[in-house]
Amino acid sequence: MARRTDGGVRFRPVGSRRSRTAPVYSPRGTGCPAIEQAVQGLYKGQNEESFWSLMSALNYALELETHVLVPLQTALSAQGAPAPWMEHPIPAEKADGLALWTLRNDKGRCWLPLFTSVAAAGADRSTASRPMADRTLEQAMQLALDTPGIDGVVLDPWSNSASLDGALLNGLLHAGHTPEGPGAEEAEAGKEAARAGHWAAAAECYQKAAEQGNSAGLSLLGECLYQGRGVPKSAAQARKLWKAAAESGETIALLNLGDDCAARGDNGKALLWYRRARQSAAAVPDIEYTPRVCLRLAQYETRYTSRKKALALAAEAKQAFTILQREHEPDADCWLQEAEQLLYALTHEPPTAPAAYNIESLQLD
Template sequence: MAKRQDGGIRLRPVGTRKHRQNAPAYSPAGTGCPAFEQAVENLYKGQNEESFWTLMGALNYALEMETHVLVPLRTALTVHNTPAPWTEHPVPTAKAKDLQLWTLRNEKGRTWLPMFTSAAAACADRSTSARPMADYTLQDAMELALSTEGIDGVVLDPWSHSATLDGALLNGLLHAGHTPEDPGDEKADAGKEAARKGNWAQAVECFEKAAELGSTMGLALLADCIYKGRGTRTNRAEARRMWKEAADSGEILSNIALGDDCAARGDNGRALLYYRRARANAAHMPDIEYTPQVCLRVAQTETRYTSRKKALALAAEARQGFSIKAREHEPDAEQWLAEADQLIRELTSELPARATAYDMESLQLD
């Protein structure tokens, strides 16, 4: 907001900047790990079994996303009593292997390895604000704690809302296999594996069997094949019907797909409603299967018009997930990755975002 010479007030549109906005990375020095941080905050608010399992889901997502954390080291400081740039320029994993870890000890005599999901969390206390930090993936850091004699577990972000994980929880997070929840999910997983190999006819067959067994994920993936004509004849009306059936059961990919279909037909307001519903459904159980898509679509259609900084953080998280999925030859991951890169380029340009107004009160989903 700025004053005009005539005494009036000039409002600067949201998202405009005179200087180029830098794109953050999905890392402690960039976005942190929003899913974990939100889950811990909800655990402190809820203090119940549901919020605990939500936290476990967020940690599983962080492991899937190859999230990095900062681990403090017990080494001599070159500059005393002043903040050092270790949080933004940590010691690489390869160089930190032989360095002694800095730990915390509680009144019961148990020793915990602290880990920080963001630079801000590491700098929240003087004891670590100037301490050298090592950069580890969350998985490597957890395995390091398990393999180091004398360490009983880890505590994530100890100076704020924190989560303490003992050895049993670490083992469970690191070594628990993927167990299909619904009867048809095993068939759906087989279909996804066939799709990665480009065998769409086999994928369709697996998705059909999964849907028959009651898997909403299988139904959503089958609808995607029918919509795009992969391994079967194209029938978009039937695909929409199947997506709506799956979406009514809370299936997240179906909501994203329905939103994309609305956007392709120019109905951007209704598309936003589907994306919002996908975001609400994904909030309690993030997963690399769908959360990157949710982040990207919300950033593209809503957040970019309200906060460029938040939109960039969502785009960075999406990009991280799509990069991993592309490496694993997930169908369409390269296309999603290209969209995330394009959004980041747009958000870091000097051009302000042009807001799109919708009469949200008059919109409703069928």
Template sequence: MLQYSPVFTGCPAVELAIRRLYESDDEHRETRFWGLVRGLNYALQMQTRVLVPVQLSGAKPQGEFSWAQDPIPPEKARGLSYWTLTTPKKIKMLPVFTRPEEADANPATLGLPMAELPLEQVMEETLARQDLTGLVVNPWGRSASLEKGLLKGLLRAPNPEDSPGEAQVRQGVQLAAQGQWEAARALFEEAAAAGCTEGVRRLANCCDRGLGGPRNRRRAMTLWKKAAAAGDVLAQIALGDRYGAGTARIPADPGKALMAYRKARSMAELELDITTWPVVCLRLAQSEECGVDLERTGCLLAEAVHGLHMLCREEKDPDACRELHAAAQAMERYIRKMYAGAAGLQEMLARLAEQANTDSLHFS
């Protein structure tokens, strides 16, 4: 099954953040560090799994055989001891890998048994062990060492306080999920007046679709542009959607839509958040990636479906559920194209429908 996992997609946000650690000079070290923190936060939001070398009684490394390509699942890895790295200075670190190629890049771990475990679980267990200084991500290439102070900050960080308008947006989303769009729209109006960019964008969505009040697409465009200029990624995506679809007066412009999506990607890469990045992945898969790099398209769709599924499960946000529906349909088309005639095709589609879990999805 095509899924968001170290074996199929890797851990794209973490890999991007680590790659950027090596791209700039020391002048931008602090910026790169916070980029890594955001990438790790996103990975925790996504309940990302990583590959961890483990010790099995009686098992010995088997030369060129790779456990990383077919790792031990979490439910079977309970109670297994981790294999650790010790530096020349006697510092002991737990190595974790974002994809099989990273685990197999050195003879020290090639052939070691590997378990696929949640990153959050691995962080918690590293904190609990007195003999470990921290963990190191992808130690054989471009790597990132995460000491216990950073792990504790990631896992124990308090929730930020609401900015003006955020409480109204949260309440409006809850009402929208219940179909009370008129009350929701009034709250989005309040949030927008308070200067909340999410409130501006959600109000624009209501205006565009005529939810809770009259349809006003001209006002929607004005509001989307205002929110996008203030840094709202989903507003920038909405602009791309409008350019791509066009209106009765203005013809569709796929090129302008693609440029808007690319700008959204640049904006989202600076934040890496589960509310925005999966939608960016979906738009990229639907536009520039589609038909050019089919493997990359599959990875983008897998991340989009997984992230939006996580978001819809935790927050009954109608906008996120609508995006999940689109992502699942795009993934269905991809699976039918890539695996036409395969024996397990219907099973894959059934599992996708179960993961998407929206009332309006039907797979034949």
């Protein structure tokens, strides 16, 4: 039921609803699931493996140009009531020069709080009514390094939190990426050639990487064969290379095997491959493959079980594909279009019935 402009009442048909608004990958939308999950894992694991999982999640968040909320040392809202600052934070360019609100521990060390979501910032009265600045995670980390008297940052201090001192911040922001392992340099050279559209050169580099046993090279050479990019088209040979790479847990190969099953109408087996890709990507998320995992799981599974989770996955994928498109990554245009179509479907169309297959009875070849 809704009120008309003339004062009367307008009734909606039974079952009708307003279209939802798709969330945005930001503190005011989805938050940063990768960081939040990694911090929870650190609390549960309390070991070196969970620590490095957090570092990987932070690197991924930096790749995605993740934004955080940074509290400011300015006047609170009237009577300490919740203010609109968290929902409408101050843009970074307008927050320059404003004093930062910090926390000090019992050892006298000073930490800059960073909040990954509005809910995390509003969990305590001291920040629920405090003005916030909207900065990228990279900007906020660099701000902590550049501000005298601040020893580091603390992520979401009112819940599961993680403190990062100056040494860790320096490592995250300034460490270079050097390809490691046999064939890694050749695979990277192939990616650069592919971004420039030089497919014959890319395929040659991938071939050299594959000959050295590099699983990424195998996967990417398989993509060239499957699409006929720079080499004669051969789907059968592509599948053979992908399965060889999948044996070592190569996420891109697992995704490609799933896409191949989906293209042939076998969505059940496609989902099994996507689930394996999710397991492979969990420990070391990366903009190269994690967004594709998010998109495929949202398309083939989560949309049937939780529209809210599917929206969050699709929003994360869209954020990454927008960045990859800007960097001229092959196929980023298509992936971005798929993510936008899924977001539209989830916010405008009735829920979709799940596919009629018994996932528990399926097996991969």
